[in-house]
Amino acid sequence: xxxxxxxxxxxxxxxxxxxxxxxxxxxxxxxxxxxxxxxxxxxxxxxxxxxxxxxxxxxxxxxxxxxxxxxxxxxxxxxxxxxxxxxxxxxxxxxxxxxxxxxxxxxxxxxxxxxxxxxxxxxxxxxxxxxxxxxxxxxxxxxxxxxxxxxxxxxxxxxxxxxxxxxxxxxxxxxxxxxxxxxxxxxxxxxxxxxxxxxxxxxxxxxxxxxxxxxxxxxxxxxxxxxxxxxxxxxxxxxxxxxxxxxxxxxxxxxxxxxxxxxxxxxxxxxxxxxxxxxxxxxxxxxxxxxxxxxxxxxxxxxxxxxxx
Amino acid sequence: xxxxxxxxxxxxxxxxxxxxxxxxxxxxxxxxxxxxxxxxxxxxxxxxxxxxxxxxxxxxxxxxxxxxxxxxxxxxxxxxxxxxxxxxxxxxxxxxxxxxxxxxxxxxxxxxxxxxxxxxxxxxxxxxxxxxxxxxxxxxxxxxxxxxxxxxxxxxxxxxxxxxxxxxxxxxxxxxxxxxxxxxxxxxxxxxxxxxxxxxxxxxxxxxxxxxxxxxxxxxxxxxxxxxxxxxxxxxxxxxxxxxxxxxxxxxxxxxxxxxxxxxxxxxxxxxxxxxxxxxx
Numbered sequence: 001x002x003x004x005x006x007x008x009x010x011x012x013x014x015x016x017x018x019x020x021x022x023x024x025x026x027x028x029x030x031x032x033x034x035x036x037x038x039x040x041x042x043x044x045x046x047x048x049x050x051x052x053x054x055x056x057x058x059x060x061x062x063x064x065x066x067x068x069x070x071x072x073x074x075x076x077x078x079x080x081x082x083x084x085x086x087x088x089x090x091x092x093x094x095x096x097x098x099x100x101x102x103x104x105x106x107x108x109x110x111x112x113x114x115x116x117x118x119x120x121x122x123x124x125x126x127x128x129x130x131x132x133x134x135x136x137x138x139x140x141x142x143x144x145x146x147x148x149x150x151x152x153x154x155x156x157x158x159x160x161x162x163x164x165x166x167x168x169x170x171x172x173x174x175x176x177x178x179x180x181x182x183x184x185x186x187x188x189x190x191x192x193x194x195x196x197x198x199x200x201x202x203x204x205x206x207x208x209x210x211x212x213x214x215x216x217x218x219x220x221x222x223x224x225x226x227x228x229x230x231x232x233x234x235x236x237x238x239x240x241x242x243x244x245x246x247x248x249x250x251x252x253x254x255x256x257x258x259x260x261x262x263x264x265x266x267x268x269x270x271x272x273x274x275x276x277x278x279x280x281x282x283x284x285x286x287x288x289x290x291x292x293x294x295x296x297x298x299x300x301x302x303x304x305x306x307x308x309x
Numbered sequence: 310x311x312x313x314x315x316x317x318x319x320x321x322x323x324x325x326x327x328x329x330x331x332x333x334x335x336x337x338x339x340x341x342x343x344x345x346x347x348x349x350x351x352x353x354x355x356x357x358x359x360x361x362x363x364x365x366x367x368x369x370x371x372x373x374x375x376x377x378x379x380x381x382x383x384x385x386x387x388x389x390x391x392x393x394x395x396x397x398x399x400x401x402x403x404x405x406x407x408x409x410x411x412x413x414x415x416x417x418x419x420x421x422x423x424x425x426x427x428x429x430x431x432x433x434x435x436x437x438x439x440x441x442x443x444x445x446x447x448x449x450x451x452x453x454x455x456x457x458x459x460x461x462x463x464x465x466x467x468x469x470x471x472x473x474x475x476x477x478x479x480x481x482x483x484x485x486x487x488x489x490x491x492x493x494x495x496x497x498x499x500x501x502x503x504x505x506x507x508x509x510x511x512x513x514x515x516x517x518x519x520x521x522x523x524x525x526x527x528x529x530x531x532x533x534x535x536x537x538x539x540x541x542x543x544x545x546x547x548x549x550x551x552x553x554x555x556x557x558x559x560x561x562x563x564x565x566x567x568x569x570x571x572x573x574x575x576x577x578x579x580x581x582x583x584x585x586x587x588x589x590x
Contacts, residue, residue: 018420018424019427022425023436026436026440027439027440143568145561145564146520146560148539149556152539152542156553243429243431246429249524254543264439265524267439268439268443276436276439280439
């Protein structure tokens, strides 16, 4: 097991280096000159001399690989440079926005897991019943409905029509509920379907037949099936956590939630490259690390994977 | 039964195909069908009710909602199809080359894919739009750039299955050129699966393009686009909530049709699933 974990951990380093290089390359091959952007956002006239000074100031006159090296070393120490707009260190901006996104994502994750486990198991047990059909109808609508439209409808119904929750902003627990529900809608439909289908598939396995022959209670058997169906959902969950955080981009913009998704979209409008760069790197690292953790958890749960390696 | 027969016997699939086909036709012929100019404001008639003149009413600038929806098809649906086409082209080409040639070329393409696939595609798209700046062309480029790696990897693994088959070996021994084998023997083999992947994904592309437009990163006003129309409807939500319905329903129906069709095509291509189900029952 230790060897397996070590192998997986070592394997992510080349990927991380690849990601950082890619993010750096992407921003540096942008058609607009960062020096010019940095000048323009501060409403300075971009004369050739000013651009040259700014280029020196931002270190843009050095060769590409040298700049990449410096940038990588700096970002490893948490220094992503300063925002072009606010002149604040990017890390500060990120730190300010991240808790809001984290709160939103964790609450959605919580809602998603609770709701989809309940309905997933229920539908698998009552396969083909009227309730199962209704839930499947909901799943179907949920996957085809754009999340921004769902968000708008939810906002209109609960914030405008019934005035139960605030439409936007962040004050108090009240205001997190609508964005969190909106965010979890897409994931809920995926997970109900996943849990339901893997459980129905698992029911055909021999261990279920054996359990039935042993005369175990229906409830105990369902628990067995559920445990064995968890792995597919766990792997998917590992992929979903970063997707959840990335998915906040739209929801945060609808509900004016001051998280990193909103920060990134604002940065794109302002051409504030250091923030975009930091956002990309952060998301990619999160994605890779989550995948790693889920791989390890799955290996812990299922010895077959460990031996397969 | 062959693939087409099975697909034709699936009523929902036929319905979806008819629906999508007519949506595309409506989009192409929008200038002939639309009752009004989608860009022409007419403040005097703003928020007009449904009438013969304006079947779906008018928006906050008095523009005909139906005309905007019809013109929006071109931006949303047709662009998504184009994006999908370009992605498939790149993915299939590189996938076949990587899977057939193996060795260093394969290694290089696959490592590049590994790095690209270590981003969630949503982040990747944001990153590229962030680099190129907002705009429709950039959104399309970002979608292609974010998706091709996934297709390349899928198609490569499909190709790998075929390259060890005897007919490919025979073609090699018979002295066919590599490009001939790739075009005439490998491409037809993987094409079926490629089409399934593409149909399943088109709905996703539509959602992405309209989400970005909704955020203001894609289509710029006043071009009619469904996501854009929703974003405009958001601002007048308190006074005229009904404005949110036409574009939202349009997106949902088209995406649902693509999802349904994708599932049906998959079933039609791979009827094994049904057989096992029958055996178990």
